Amino acid sequence: MKGYAEMDTIAVKANVGATSAAPEIHFSGLPNAKMASEQSILPPLTSLKITGHLPGEKWLTRPLGVTIAYDDGEVIVSEPRFHIHAVGSTRTQALAEFRRILSEELDELTADEEELGPRLRAELQYLRDLIRMA
Amino acid sequence: MAGLDSDKVEKALIKKMQAVCRESKDRQYIIYNDQKKQVSRTRLPQGPRHSLGPNRVSEMAHQLGLETSKQFRDLVDCTLSRKEALKIMERNLPPGILGQDN
Numbered sequence: 001m002k003g004y005a006e007m008d009t010i011a012v013k014a015n016v017g018a019t020s021a022a023p024e025i026h027f028s029g030l031p032n033a034k035m036a037s038e039q040s041i042l043p044p045l046t047s048l049k050i051t052g053h054l055p056g057e058k059w060l061t062r063p064l065g066v067t068i069a070y071d072d073g074e075v076i077v078s079e080p081r082f083h084i085h086a087v088g089s090t091r092t093q094a095l096a097e098f099r100r101i102l103s104e105e106l107d108e109l110t111a112d113e114e115e116l117g118p119r120l121r122a123e124l125q126y127l128r129d130l131i132r133m134a
Numbered sequence: 135m136a137g138l139d140s141d142k143v144e145k146a147l148i149k150k151m152q153a154v155c156r157e158s159k160d161r162q163y164i165i166y167n168d169q170k171k172q173v174s175r176t177r178l179p180q181g182p183r184h185s186l187g188p189n190r191v192s193e194m195a196h197q198l199g200l201e202t203s204k205q206f207r208d209l210v211d212c213t214l215s216r217k218e219a220l221k222i223m224e225r226n227l228p229p230g231i232l233g234q235d236n
Contacts, residue, residue, distance in 0.1 A: 071137070071187025081228055083197035087179070087190060101160075101177070108162070117171040117224070119199055122231045 044070060050095065054103040057134040064130060066098065082123045106131050137185040138210055140178055143194070146210040147176075151219065165198070165223070173223050174199045199223035 049063040068091060069076045075094040078085035079102075086101045088094030109116065109124040116124060144161070147153040153163040160177040167173050176197045186194070188203065195206035200222055208214035 069189035069193075071189045074187055074190065076187075076189050076193055078193050083193050085190075085193040085197065104158070112164075112172060115166075115170065115172050117167065117173045118231055119174055119223070119227055120172050122228060 044068075045091070048095075050099070053134075054099045054131060056103045056107065058103050058106070058131050059134050061130055061132050066095075068094070081126060082119075084123075102127070102131070137187045138191050138207065139183065140186055141183045142210050143186060144178060146212075150209065150212070150216050152216065165220075167220055167224065173220060199226050201226050 045068050047065060047067050049065050051060055051063045053059060064079060066077050066079050069078070073089065074087050075089070075091045076085055076087050077091075077094040077098040084098075084102060084105055086094055086097035088097050106124070106127040109120060109127065113121075113124065144163075147163040147165070148155060151163075151165050153165045156162045156164065157180070160179050162175060162177050164175050165173045174197065176194050191206060192203045195201075195203045198206070200206050200209070200219070205214060205219070205222060209219050
């Protein structure tokens with residue numbers, strides 16, 4: 001198995017053709033393996049559309065375009081209209097946090113509806129259009 | 135552009151902007167105007183003091199209704215007053231929003 005298992009790293013050769021030099025993808029078995037594999041395999045996306053389920057038995061009514069930005073050691077996912085955003089140490093974590101915050105924001109603005117100013121009233125309406133209860 | 139210290143941001147939101155802090159998984163800061171209407175909100179995660187990077191500072195600035203990251207820095211550095219900041223936040227509405235009823 002030399003070349004395939006060494007220390008905590010496994011190298012997998014992708015079979016992309018008989019004549020080309022096969023590129024290697026490295027997987028780490030270290031505790032931060034998820035982050036290591038994500039960084040080495042996936043390019044740094046800067047936008048994405050998310051769909052489907054949100055925490056709290058809610059659903060997005062339509063695909064939502066989000067932007068993804070990278071600070072030192074942090075991934076920031078945000079929507080462009082009201083800049084509702086979330087942070088994580090990986091893109092996966094930041095996206096999960098973003099879904100949670102989106103769901104909570106709807107609940108919290110709904111609870112405070114009577115005292116919202118124009119910006120937050122508009123944000124509440126935006127979230128009501130965007131999110132449905134399952 | 136350098137980041138901002140989370141402690142300084144929190145201090146500016148609580149002391150200068152008189153934001154109400156609600157604690158859940160995150161700390162949520164709610165800014166009210168003098169008519170007791172909520173003008174804007176933002177969040178910081180629970181946990182120890184840390185540095186907020188430039189992209190995060192930009193998102194927080196815009197979420198609060200400020201026009202630029204610099205205005206947010208000025209708020210934290212005490213060169214932008216609560217009155218001026220509220221004025222910016224209340225006039226800087228996303229396109230399509232009317233309602234100057236507050």
